[in-house]
Amino acid sequence: xxxxxxxxxxxxxxxxxxxxxxxxxxxxxxxxxxxxxxxxxxxxxxxxxxxxxxxxxxxxxxxxxxxxxxxxxxxxxxxxxxxxxxxxxxxxxxxxxxxxxxxxxxxxxxxxxxxxxxxxxxxxxxxxxxxxxxxxxxxxxxxxxxxxxxxxxxxxxxxxxxxxxxxxxxxxxxxxxxxxxxxxxxxxxxxxxxxxxxxxxxxxxxxxxxxxxxxxxxxxxxxxxxxxxxxxxxxxxxxxxxxxxxxxxxxxxxxxxxxxx
Amino acid sequence: xxxxxxxxxxxxxxxxxxxxxxxxxxxxxxxxxxxxxxxxxxxxxxxxxxxxxxxxxxxxxxxxxxxxxxxxxxxxxxxxxxxxxxxxxxxxxxxxxxxxxxxxxxxxxxxxxxxxxxxxxxxxxxxxxxxxxxxxxxxxxxxxxxxxxxxxxxxxxxxxxxx
Numbered sequence: 349x350x351x352x353x354x355x356x357x358x359x360x361x362x363x364x365x366x367x368x369x370x371x372x373x374x375x376x377x378x379x380x381x382x383x384x385x386x387x388x389x390x391x392x393x394x395x396x397x398x399x400x401x402x403x404x405x406x407x408x409x410x411x412x413x414x415x416x417x418x419x420x421x422x423x424x425x426x427x428x429x430x431x432x433x434x435x436x437x438x439x440x441x442x443x444x445x446x447x448x449x450x451x452x453x454x455x456x457x458x459x460x461x462x463x464x465x466x467x468x469x470x471x472x473x474x475x476x477x478x479x480x481x482x483x484x485x486x487x488x489x490x491x492x493x494x495x496x497x498x499x500x501x502x503x504x505x506x507x508x509x510x511x512x513x514x515x516x517x518x519x520x521x522x523x524x525x526x527x528x529x530x531x532x533x534x535x536x537x538x539x540x541x542x543x544x545x546x547x548x549x550x551x552x553x554x555x556x557x558x559x560x561x562x563x564x565x566x567x568x569x570x571x572x573x574x575x576x577x578x579x580x581x582x583x584x585x586x587x588x589x590x591x592x593x594x595x596x597x598x599x600x601x602x603x604x605x606x607x608x609x
Numbered sequence: 610x611x612x613x614x615x616x617x618x619x620x621x622x623x624x625x626x627x628x629x630x631x632x633x634x635x636x637x638x639x640x641x642x643x644x645x646x647x648x649x650x651x652x653x654x655x656x657x658x659x660x661x662x663x664x665x666x667x668x669x670x671x672x673x674x675x676x677x678x679x680x681x682x683x684x685x686x687x688x689x690x691x692x693x694x695x696x697x698x699x700x701x702x703x704x705x706x707x708x709x710x711x712x713x714x715x716x717x718x719x720x721x722x723x724x725x726x727x728x729x730x731x732x733x734x735x736x737x738x739x740x741x742x743x744x745x746x747x748x749x750x751x752x753x754x755x756x757x758x759x760x761x762x763x764x765x766x767x768x769x770x771x772x
Contacts (some may be wrong), residue, residue, distance in 0.1 A: 356685065361611040363619045377621030384619075385626035392630045396638055403642040405649040407656065413649075421645045440639030448634045473612050475623035480631065537612070 355552035357545045361472055378557045384476070387468040391451040399447075419447065423595065430599045434606045438599070441487065445480060446595035452476075453540060453587030457580070472540035473589075474533050481533035484598040488528075492605035503604055532597060543583040550576045742766040 365380035374378045374379060423443045427435030449471055470476045504521040505514070509566040535544025550572045551586025557568035693728050746762040757765075 358611055363611060363615050363623070365622075367687060372619070374625065377625075378618070379622045379625040382619065382622055383628070384623060385630075388626055388630040392634055395634060399642045399646075403645050403649075407649075407653055409649075409653075415644075417646055417650055420643055421650065424647065440643045441635060443643050444631065444635040444639035447638070448631055470627070473623060475612070475616070475620050476627045479624050479627040483631070519619050541612070 355548060355555060357548035357552065360466065360468070360544055360548060361541065363473075374542070383466075383468045384470050384473060386467050387455065388452065388470045388476070391448065391455050391470070394455065395447050397453045398451075419443070427594060427599050427602075430596070431603045431606055435599065435602065438602055442460075442599055444596050445484070445598060446591050449480070449536065449594055450588060450591035453591060454584070456540070457583055457587055469544060471536055472544060474537040477533040477536040478529075480536075480594070481529040484532060484601065485529040488598075488601045488605045491602065492608070495605065496608050500605070500608060505606060507609055527596075528601060532594060536590050536594055539586055543579070543586055546579055547576060547583065550579065738763065738766055738770065741770065 349450060363384050364380045365382050366386060367381050369378070370378040372381070398576055402413045404410070404413055406413060420439070423434075423439055423446055427438055427442060452469060452471045456467045458467050460467050466561065471563065492503070496502075504518040504525065506517065506521065509517045553572040554569045554576070557572070558565040714743070742763040742765075744761065745766055746757045746759065749757050
């Protein structure tokens with residue numbers, strides 16, 4: 349906010365180095381600890397506290413333990429439904445993926461700006477979502493080739509492909525396969541960014557209209573504020589859904605790699 | 610869009626810290642806590658299944674016990690019924706025997722009485738014949754002045770009496 353009533357909707361995505369700007373480098377690449385890293389750390393800390401608090405292993409669980417067991421059971425069921433019994437070993441990975449994204453998304457939505465703290469949604473940067481997407485894609489490739497060898501390429505010829513289409517279908521399948529890491533990363537990044545930009549734009553409407561007088565504040569500001577509240581609810585939903593979609597798609601891709609056709 | 614504008618300046622830091630923190634989540638939370646939580650849930654499910662199986666076994670045992678008891682009690686009831694029926698039959702037989710005995714005594718007495726009655730009647734009849742024949746011979750003697758032989762009078766009276 350450079351001047352009164354002027355909101356830059358993109359400002360919230362600015363990465364600001366906090367410390368280590370000059371001295372921390374790996375092979376010449378600067379790895380400064382930024383606000384993005386800080387909010388990832390906060391997400392990880394909250395996630396760790398949440399899971400550690402619920403991993404008491406009591407036979408008769410408390411509320412907290414039920415929540416953690418519910419989350420683990422949710423991922424467990426997801427993999428059991430999409431991959432089958434072989435999916436059991438991916439529960440730690442999918443759980444980490446889902447909960448890391450979920451906590452980053454939700455913590456980035458907290459209205460902490462009211463207290464002067466500006467939350468940063470690490471998952472609104474494709475550099476972060478890209479890391480997760482490439483990890484998932486690499487695991488799919490490694491598992492697929494380790495389990496099926498070169499036979500894994502038959503993934504590009506789906507069941508029931510007519511012989512006269514064999515020149516086209518594998519090409520389309522290959523493209524759709526190669527697009528997977530990009531679609532995974534971009535979907536999450538775009539969904540997070542769009543919601544935050546929308547909220548920021550609406551808030552700028554509220555501020556500008558209220559500054560221009562009572563009439564404009566009532567005509568433009570109040571409806572915008574109502575819309576903001578509704579979109580906040582939607583964004584909480586999106587935060588959960590995007591984490592779920594990322595985990596679900598990864599498990600579907602893992603299913604391709606584990607149970608080829 | 611800072612994501613692109615700052616890309617060249619921040620990509621190394623972003624990737625590095627994302628890997629560090631996601632790695633921490635994966636190795637500490639995913640590999641550390643999640644299997645523990647899964648084991649807890651599996652343990653609980655197993656215990657519940659075991660308890661249910663034990664309860665089911667106990668129920669089956671109780672049902673078998675009850676069936677056993679019912680069979681025993683049915684058997685004992687049947688034995689008791691048989692005993693009662695036997696006693697009843699024996700009682701009936703004994704009372705029938707005594708009734709038969711009493712009846713035969715009564716029959717004998719009745720027969721004896723009948724015989725006595727018949728004898729008395731026969732005696733009475735002969736006496737009546739004698740008296741009638743004597744009276745008839747007297748009447749004949751007085752009215753006709755005939756003397757009839759005793760035997761002839763007796764035969765005539767007999768003929769009238771017996772038709």
